[in-house]
Amino acid sequence: MLDLLKRLYLLKGVYIGFGVIICLFVISFFVPVLYDLVWILLWLFLIAILSDIMALFLGNNKIVAERTLPERLSNGDENPIKIAVQNKYTFSIDCQIIDEIPFQFQKRDFTIKQRIKSNEKQNFQYALIPKKRGVYQFGKLNIFVNSPLKLVAKRYTFSDKQNLACYPSFIQMQKYDLIAFSKNKFAFGLKKIRKIGQTTEFEQIKEYVIGDDIRTINWKATAKRNELMVNQFLDENTENVYCILDKGRTMQMPFNGMTLLDYAINSTLALSNVIIKKNDRIGMMTFSNKVENKILAENKKSHLTKIIEQLYSIETNFKESDFGLIYNQIKYNITHRSLIILYTNFESLSNLNRQLKYLRAIAKSHLLLVVFFENTELTKLANKKALNTDHIFDKVIAEKFNFEKRLIVNELTKYGIMSVLTKPDELSINTINKYLEIKAKGKL
Template sequence: MMGIALAVGLFALIQWIAHASGWNRFQLQLIDIPSRMWGGFAAAAGLAILVLLVFATVGNSLTMVAWMLVALNLLVVFIAAFDLVSLPRAKHFTAERDTSRIASLLKKQKVVLTITYKGPLSVHLTAKDDVPQQFQAVPEQFEMDLEPRSRTTVHYEMEPTHRGSFRMDTVYLQVDSRLRFWKKIIKLPVHVAISVYPDMKQLAEYALLARTNRLSLVGVRRTRKVGQDHDFERLRDYTRDDNYKHIDWRSTARRRKLTVREFQTSQSQRIIFMIDCGRMMTNEADGISLLDHAFNAMLMMGFVALRQGDSVGAILFSDRVHKYVPPKSGASQMNHLLHASYDQFPDLVESRYDEAFMHLRTNCRKRSLVVLITNVIDEVNSHQVEQYLTTLVGRHLPLGVLLRDERLFDAADNDRMYGSDLFRAAAAAEILTWRHHVLTDLSHKGVLALDVFAEDLTANLVNQYLEIKARHLL
């Protein structure tokens, strides 16, 4: 009996240590675990045993003490066994998960969990979903009381921080026994595959703002539309920003409302994105990598270009060409761009610009707007970018997009110009001056250059595209 009591006390002590150390209770493989209450009860029983042993050593009857020990152990075992039987079985529970199987990077997504309980007794439990480590869930778990033969629904939001394919296979339940002496871990299989794409919700926001002439809210400037009388597209209501020369006076008199003629820009042009997926794009800005910002900007500009009737394609490369999307027009082309980019991640390798531009020359011979999005931090890298972009001048219209590093600008703008900060600011200023010379050289050699922070890339790239269309540069 003494051995049983000591074993129970030792197991309770281990459970207390498990709770105190913050183990994830939902990942334990045990079926039934003593709760904190059971640990306290067992500890009290062990203390009572020690008191009885002390009582026996002072000359009392050992027979009486032995019977008291037997009774106490039997009471502990009986209560524990009775409470253990009250634990519900796994077959009494079912779970369902309702969520979209397509998610956008850094955009919250709603998840609905439905738990059905078919047992005969009320039960208290804690539920936790199998959220991937690359997601942030709020809240992470739920505590609830379920009545017999009932169903409950809980809601939470998860936010993916990485692109790619993920699986959610299990809903974990931690069920308490009737007297809360025992806990049971139940795993309910609920399989869902989720694909996390670059930010797609920005496309719907752009379309909505475009219909309501509010694109300035996302940083897109209004560009003067160009075209001749034979490029007439449609009539629409006059707005304050319209040129009064485009007012159609006959339609205005007929409708008794100012009406302007809208002209269409040139159609069926080609845009090729060249996205660097090498080590230069591994830095992070605003919580995501530079490559993620590049994909977001590519999709937004591609969406705008497809709406203009242009053809859009992409070349994704690092030390080799990973994906090639031939330039095509039509709404279905967005799906090809999405599927090509959602599972691409920056590699810690040197990018092979020679292979990427050779692939471009082989597969894209018609004049196109070639948009190279990369980052430069040394002369070797910048020399390659300049060399290969300038070779496109005349045959294509090259646009080099160089992403800024906020840390360099912060170091150069530091107000504490003394000690190590002074040397750090001087080094940053030298790098920025060199970077300015690189951009100037590109411009002098006929290459369009865009130097922006990663967070501002999308709006600036769309503005640059609209300006190219308006000036008929392509």
């Protein structure tokens, strides 16, 4: 009985019905002839409520539902959540599906309303876009089923609480994996770069995949296996690449709900996958007031998993970054000439000048690529039409800061340091383009 009361909900029709009956009782005080009729109406209404309750509560498992979650969430991407609901009642139902979404999304009014016919199964899907790495807890799946007369509702509860880890964007990684090795790269934003020279040192025979050079098809092996096989050659320029992520306060700036650091983390994962597929070795470090998450450059298939776990576990208090510290780490731990990709952010030329001596020192022993960000809000402000003197003042200030960003690029170029100035949402594609350009031109 207690369980029934916990799952029973009176709908608006019940309160309206009782309100009407009370009004009729008041009227019958002045019109006595209505008194008996109102009592009959009351009993009929109570019988209707009871029949509605019996229709909903007689029998077990009249509603079957299941929520399907992905194995893990991808940060900054749409993650599909699937719900399947089956109606085993002998009548059609109007139901309200309320999924207890993790608190990080701040969706307190999420609901799906649907009519489901008798013995019908319907599938629903919605998407969630997480903005932070970490653990997300899904609560219970609640389904409120209205009675045939819509006087009462019954709550069904499914799925226990489930925890999902939100990892750096593996969806983006898979996307750029396909694009980087596609013949139609230009359509996706990747530049087509002609590679200078090609090695002829044989490594193995493998199955043909889209993107392989058809000139390397091994016709004898193809005839034996009855499927296309190609010769794979060792790349003559297998190099070390290190992604260095600045975890300092300048990387705390938000863009579309995510910090610049999380954009850099997503980009590092996508780039690492491409680097490994290009037979280069990838390593990483992070730094702010100390150096952490150190991984030496390797090219093993299992190495990407290690990088994913390190990127997932990155934590920071966004303190002031010590570039001298990361310079010392690079000097003593990366002994071979490598491509150093430094994800950081400089808002002004004076910010750069304070760290320039360390960047120049790194560039003496390694090929340094500094990746930093456009301030998109200032760009919008600079492009906005000025309507009054205040707008003109704001526009001039915004243009000044944007111009300083371009001066930073020029200053880095003057000392032989490559750079990528990019919008946060174009970070991965621009960084991958630059890496492919460096590799194709044999700059290392």
